[in-house]
Amino acid sequence: MSSSRSKRTIGHDEFDPVGTLSLIALYFLILVAMWLFMYFVEFVGNDPTVVGLL
Structure with missing residues (x-):
């Protein structure tokens, strides 16, 4: 049973730090x-x- 994991890269234009x-x-x-x-x-x-206060 092999599961393939895909890694998603986020570019600079897609990053939106609303929480920060x-x-x-x-x-x-x-x-x-x-x-x-x-x-x-x-x-x-x-x-x-x-x-x-003194």
Whole structure:
């Protein structure tokens, strides 16, 4: 019983890394949300709220 396996090669034009691009976009959105939190909550007010309570 012999089974023949065929190997499919994917060229450069056929490769579409949608998952990788979506992960990079998700990480970028998380960084933007963290920056907005730090800017608007911590540094816009007169006194810091979380950092430097002393």
